[in-house]
Amino acid sequence: MLHPKLPPLYTPDRRTTSQSLMKRYMDWLFIKKGLYFRDYDDLWDWSVTDLEDFWESIWQFFDVQGHTPYHQVVFRPNREDMIGTEWFTGATLNYAEHIFRHKSTQGRGDRTPALLFASERQSLLSVSWESLEHQVSAVATYLRKRGVGIGDRVVAMLPNIPEAIVAFLATNSIGAVWSSCSPDFSAASALDRFRQLEPKVLLVADGYSHHGEDIDKTDTIGELCRRLPTLQTLIWVPYLNADSEFVGRTSVNVILWHEVLAIETPDELIFEPVPFDHPIWILYSSGTTGKPKAITHSVGGCLLEHLKALALHQDVRMGDRYFWHSNTSWMMWNFAIGSMLVGATLVLYDGAASYPNLNVLWELAEDARINHFGNGAAYYMACQRAGLKPIDTTKLTYLRTISSTESVLSPEGFRWIYESVKPTIWLTALSGITDICSSFVGGNPLLPVYEGEIQCRWLGCKVEAFDGQAISVRGKLGEMVVLEPMPSMPIYFWNDPSNTQYRKSYFDEYPGNFWSGDYIQITERNGVLIHGRSGATLERDGVRVGTSEIYSAVERFVEIADSLVVGLDQPGRGYFMPLFVVMRDGFPLTNELITRIKQTLQSQLSPHHVPDAVYSISEVPYTISGKKLETSVRKILAGMDISLATSKDTLRNPASLHQFAEFKK
Numbered sequence: 001m002l003h004p005k006l007p008p009l010y011t012p013d014r015r016t017t018s019q020s021l022m023k024r025y026m027d028w029l030f031i032k033k034g035l036y037f038r039d040y041d042d043l044w045d046w047s048v049t050d051l052e053d054f055w056e057s058i059w060q061f062f063d064v065q066g067h068t069p070y071h072q073v074v075f076r077p078n079r080e081d082m083i084g085t086e087w088f089t090g091a092t093l094n095y096a097e098h099i100f101r102h103k104s105t106q107g108r109g110d111r112t113p114a115l116l117f118a119s120e121r122q123s124l125l126s127v128s129w130e131s132l133e134h135q136v137s138a139v140a141t142y143l144r145k146r147g148v149g150i151g152d153r154v155v156a157m158l159p160n161i162p163e164a165i166v167a168f169l170a171t172n173s174i175g176a177v178w179s180s181c182s183p184d185f186s187a188a189s190a191l192d193r194f195r196q197l198e199p200k201v202l203l204v205a206d207g208y209s210h211h212g213e214d215i216d217k218t219d220t221i222g223e224l225c226r227r228l229p230t231l232q233t234l235i236w237v238p239y240l241n242a243d244s245e246f247v248g249r250t251s252v253n254v255i256l257w258h259e260v261l262a263i264e265t266p267d268e269l270i271f272e273p274v275p276f277d278h279p280i281w282i283l284y285s286s287g288t289t290g291k292p293k294a295i296t297h298s299v300g301g302c303l304l305e306h307l308k309a310l311a312l313h314q315d316v317r318m319g320d321r322y323f324w325h326s327n328t329s330w331m332m333w334n335f336a337i338g339s340m341l342v343g344a345t346l347v348l349y350d351g352a353a354s355y356p357n358l359n360v361l362w363e364l365a366e367d368a369r370i371n372h373f374g375n376g377a378a379y380y381m382a383c384q385r386a387g388l389k390p391i392d393t394t395k396l397t398y399l400r401t402i403s404s405t406e407s408v409l410s411p412e413g414f415r416w417i418y419e420s421v422k423p424t425i426w427l428t429a430l431s432g433i434t435d436i437c438s439s440f441v442g443g444n445p446l447l448p449v450y451e452g453e454i455q456c457r458w459l460g461c462k463v464e465a466f467d468g469q470a471i472s473v474r475g476k477l478g479e480m481v482v483l484e485p486m487p488s489m490p491i492y493f494w495n496d497p498s499n500t501q502y503r504k505s506y507f508d509e510y511p512g513n514f515w516s517g518d519y520i521q522i523t524e525r526n527g528v529l530i531h532g533r534s535g536a537t538l539e540r541d542g543v544r545v546g547t548s549e550i551y552s553a554v555e556r557f558v559e560i561a562d563s564l565v566v567g568l569d570q571p572g573r574g575y576f577m578p579l580f581v582v583m584r585d586g587f588p589l590t591n592e593l594i595t596r597i598k599q600t601l602q603s604q605l606s607p608h609h610v611p612d613a614v615y616s617i618s619e620v621p622y623t624i625s626g627k628k629l630e631t632s633v634r635k636i637l638a639g640m641d642i643s644l645a646t647s648k649d650t651l652r653n654p655a656s657l658h659q660f661a662e663f664k665k
Contacts, residue, residue: 066273083499226250456526464483636660645657
C-alpha cells in the first residue's frame, strides 16, 4: 500500500530542471508563442486541449524537416470517433533521414559512435556514423535492385544486433514497411505474423545465443522460406558462425550479408519522402482472440511521438548514450531507436540479463558509459531478490536515468534502486504499450519521484481513469482511457479495411475513447499508479503473449480437454503466468505431462509462452457467448472477491469461478 505522505525518493535540483529539454521547450513556447505555463500541470492541460497548437509546436521545436509542407495539422471528420483522424496532411518526410541529420553534428570517428553493441559472445563494439551510413546505403541499394519500393514489406527474424538496426533504417529510407520477430519465436508463431503482410524480403540470422547456449535456427528459416509464398529474397546474416550459409532448398534468392554490404552505393544516402501517415512498421497484438493483429503505425506519428517522448520526457540529449534491454519483437526496441532522432548513441545488448550473472548489464552500463538505462521491472526485482548491490561493485559514473516498464515496479523495487544502485538517480517508470509504440504515462525531469508512482501523464496524452459508469475519477481505481487522438495511434490494422478489428480492440469498451486495457489510479499530485492489465493480454519479458496460441498448442494433447491461462503482476515478485487445464476422464495431471506441455510450448511457440505453473481444474469458466473468462480469473487470483469479479448473469457456468479462490496469490 502506498502512503501519500511519504517524502519523494528523488527531487531534481534547480540545475537539472533548468538544463532539461522540457524546460527549454517551455521557455521556447514563451519566447516564440507567447505562452506562459506556471508548471507542468498547466502545460499538460494546454497540450491535451489545444491539440493543433501543441503538436505543431513539437514539429517546430524539433525542426522536423518535411519535403513538402503540411496544410492542416489535424483533421477529425467525426468528433465522436478517433478513427479517421488525419495529421499534418500534405506533409512528406522520412524517419531515417531525421536520424542521419545528426551525423554531421557528431563529428567523425568513434568519439560519438552511432551504435555500441555487446552480447554474450561479443565484447563492446563501436559502430561509427560513417560505417552505419555505408551499411544502410548498401542494404537500401540492394533492396531497390530487388524491386523493393514504397509500401513493400521487409520482415526480419534477427537478434538485437547492429544488423537489425541497419536493416530497419535501410527499409525505412526507401519507403518500405518494416516488421520483425525475435529469433526465439517458432516458425508457426512467426508465420502467423509475417504471412499477413505478404513480404518480399526476409532477413534472418543463423541463430542466437541465450544463457550461454547457441541455438541454431536453420530449420525454422527453411520453413519460413517454404511457407511465405510472396517471398523473393532471403538475406542471411551469419551470427553464430561467420562462415555459415543457408543450405536448404528454396526458390527464393539467397544472399549473404557481407555480399550485400559489398554492393557499390551512391555517394550519399538517398531518402524517399513519404506521406505523414505512410506505414513505418507493423507490430503485433498478442493473439488473444485469434491470430495476432498487425498493428500499423505511421512514419510521421512515430517521428513526432518519439521526439516528444525521448527528448522531453526522458531528457535524452545530443551525445547521450541510450540503452534498453530488449529484443526485436518488443516495441521497446522500436522506441529505443527513437533516441537516435535526438542525436544519442544507441547501445544494444543481445543475450540474457542474468548470464553469466545479474551484474552483466550493470557492468555494461559502466563500460559503455550509458546515460539512460532501461529494462523490464522483472529484472530489477530479480536483482533485489538476489541481494545484488551494484552500488558496491560498479561506479555507474555516467548513469543519469533508470527506466522501468513491462510489469509494475513495486515500491520495494523503487527503494532498491535508490538504496542499491545510485541514490542520485532519476527513476522513470513507463507504461509502454505496443498500440502507440510509446507510453501514455512516464517520466518528467521537472517532477519528484515517489515510490511506486509514475510521475505524470505525458504531453498530448489525455489520460483519465474511468469508473464503471465511464466517469473520470481521482484517487480511485479505474480503466485507463485516452480521450483525445494522438498522431502515433495506429493508422489501421493490416488487412482490416473496414477497421472492424481496430474498432473492436480499442473503441468498443468506451465508444469514442481509446481504451488501453490498464487498471490505473490518478493520484492527488497527478501521478499515476498502474495496477496491471484489465484485459486478457499477457505480457511476458516484454513480449506480448497470446492466450489463443497457448490454447491451440495445449489442447492438442489427448489428455487435456480444455485450458485457461492468465498473467498476474505480483508487486515485489514479478510476473506469474499459471496455466489451468481440465483433464479428460482417466488422465491425471502428472509431472511428466507438465514437462511435455512446457517443452511443447517452448518449441512450437517461444520461451515466453511457457507457464510458471500448471494446475488441474474441473472446468473452465465461460461467458454465455462462449468466451473464456481470463480477466475475471486474473482478478480473483489477485485477491478480488468472486462476487465482484464479474456478473453471474453473463456466465454459462458461474460456479466454476469458486475453484480459483484456492489459487489466490
